[in-house]
Amino acid sequence: MIFKTFKKIFLIGLTLFIIACSENNQTNQNEAKQEYTEGVDFITLEQEIADSKNTLIKVFSYDCIFCYKYDIEILPKVLVEIPNITFVPYHLSTKAEFGNEASELFATLVIQDENNKITNLFSEDSTFKKAKSALYKAYHEDKERWHNNKSEYNRDKEAFLNTALTAINLPKDEYNKLKQDKKVQDLLKKWDKAYDIASIQGGVPTFVVNGKYIILLQNIKSEQQMIDLIKWLSSK
Numbered sequence: 059m060i061f062k063t064f065k066k067i068f069l070i071g072l073t074l075f076i077i078a079c080s081e082n083n084q085t086n087q088n089e090a091k092q093e094y095t096e097g098v099d100f101i102t103l104e105q106e107i108a109d110s111k112n113t114l115i116k117v118f119s120y121d122c123i124f125c126y127k128y129d130i131e132i133l134p135k136v137l138v139e140i141p142n143i144t145f146v147p148y149h150l151s152t153k154a155e156f157g158n159e160a161s162e163l164f165a166t167l168v169i170q171d172e173n174n175k176i177t178n179l180f181s182e183d184s185t186f187k188k189a190k191s192a193l194y195k196a197y198h199e200d201k202e203r204w205h206n207n208k209s210e211y212n213r214d215k216e217a218f219l220n221t222a223l224t225a226i227n228l229p230k231d232e233y234n235k236l237k238q239d240k241k242v243q244d245l246l247k248k249w250d251k252a253y254d255i256a257s258i259q260g261g262v263p264t265f266v267v268n269g270k271y272i273i274l275l276q277n278i279k280s281e282q283q284m285i286d287l288i289k290w291l292s293s294k
Contacts, residue, residue: 094290101258101272107251110269114288115146117252117264120193121154125263129194132281134180139285143267143292145179147186148252150262156204156218163189163222165245166237185226192225193218267291 096102107115116133118125137145147168151161167186171179179186196202202221206214223233236242256264258272265273271291278284 094287097274099274099277099287100267100291101274103255103258103266103270103272107255107266107269110146110266112142112292113144113146113267113269114140115148115255115266115269117148117150117256117262117266119150119153119157119262120160120190121197122262123198126194126198128263129190132284135281136285136288137180140288140292143288144177147179148249148255150252150256151249152253153262155213156215159215159218160193161246161249162237162242163219163233165242165249166233166239167226169239169241169245170236172241185228188226189222192222196221268294270294 094100114137116125116128118129120126133145137143147164149157149161149164151157154160164186167184167189168179171177171184171186174183174185176184178184181187204214204218204221205212206217219230219233223230228236255266255272256262258264259274263275265275265288267273267288268291271294273284273287273291278287
């Protein structure tokens, strides 16, 4: 009799606990929905980027110090926490001195990684990652600017490309063939949107979730906040 009474009390208590948890979870969900505001935490693009479901697009430039810092210090940690999201780079060709050369190079290496079944562009196996890291280091740490008084406009394009190609052991002749691939040219056409996207927030880096929502970075105070916002936007 005592056991049955205790069992009944336990079941009633458990039921009340489950109801309370459910109500608390609903409250938390509602609070989470209210936590993010259009125009404060994110902006909705007027024209959605096609074929971008479950992606995090990053518009960047190799000469942008904040792009560099995000790649080194923040993005690898963020992406681990959102494994269902695919990282997609868009290099901005109009900002840096060697912007066009960098975009062509990066697009070529993204396609090469894709052809080699490398889906994680932060992987040590990624040629895109290795070349990007080499250019980041040269520009931001070594203060290299690839200038040569003997070249037109004091720009040494060959030296710039050589910094990246040496890092991935890719001969120049082979690179020149790879960059002619139609998939590379198609990707560069997609990247033409990078300028318009970056202009909305006023610069780079610019992050776009699901090809639709631009994260307003000025209001991001921590890695966890960025992770939570990406998760929330990706579920919209």
